[in-house]
Amino acid sequence: MKKYCLALDLKNDPALIKEYEAYHKAVWPEILESIKGSGIESMEIFRTGNRLFMIMETTDSFSFEAKGAADAGNEKVQEWEKLMWKFQQPLPWAKEGEKWIIMDKIFETN
Template sequence: MPRYCLTVDLINDPQLIAEYEAHHERIWPEIQASIKDSGINSMEIYRYENRLFMIMETTASFSFEAKAAADASNEKVQEWEALMWNYQQALPTAKKGEKWMLMKKIFDLKHL
């Protein structure tokens, strides 16, 4: 099962961070469906201060491109993403419009 790790920052404001976390205590059903329908079997998000770290485990056929295309045509996903941009901020190295950045795996204890 492929695993992907991604990161993005939150706006460094305690109230906004609390609101962001509250939204994730109960995500919208349409968002949960779009995640699962795309081939994401497991998703966890961790936070350290205003830095977020996401771990996704997916099916072998999962595609970031297919997920992006499906999301672009889903009004509820677009509404959710617009709402999340009120809390998130792109990493300094992100290109315009980029949000979650794919991280490079540099170590795996299993392969020693």
């Protein structure tokens, strides 16, 4: 099992943030199917202010490249992503076209 942590910002607008959260209380079934079908076994999103933090636990064979390719060919995922971009904005250090940024682990207790 692999674990990834990612970050993204929302537009700093309370009404948009509220709407974004409402969508995530009723995620479209096709999106959930796409997530599970890609090898993501668990996904959680947390928010503080307008900053989002995602934790993903995946199978060992999970690949961001394969997920991206599958998503590119999935009309419903593309519709969802376009809709979510209404609420999201890239982190200041994101490259062109990047949304969720993989975070570096800098500490762990054992």
